[in-house]
Amino acid sequence: MADERFIVAIGRIERALSRVEQLATPRATTGDGELVERHERLKAEALAAIQEIDKILAVQTDA
Numbered sequence: 497m498a499d500e501r502f503i504v505a506i507g508r509i510e511r512a513l514s515r516v517e518q519l520a521t522p523r524a525t526t527g528d529g530e531l532v533e534r535h536e537r538l539k540a541e542a543l544a545a546i547q548e549i550d551k552i553l554a555v556q557t558d559a
Contacts, residue, residue: 501555
C-alpha cells in the first residue's frame with residue numbers, strides 16, 4: 497500500500513515538473529505581460545510540487 501502511494505506521488509511530481517518545464521521554456525513571441533503571467537504560474541507550479549514532496553516526507557516520518 498505504501499509503495500503504491502509513493503508511485504502515485506512520484507507520478508504526480510513528475511507531471512508537475514513537466515508542466516514547470518513547459519512553462520519555463522521561453523517562446524519567441526512572449527510579451528512582457530505574458531512573461532509576468534508565465535512567471536507567476538511557474539512559481540505556483542514549483543510551490544505545488546514542493547508542497548507535494550513535503551506531504552510525502554511527512555507520511556514517511558509518521559510511518
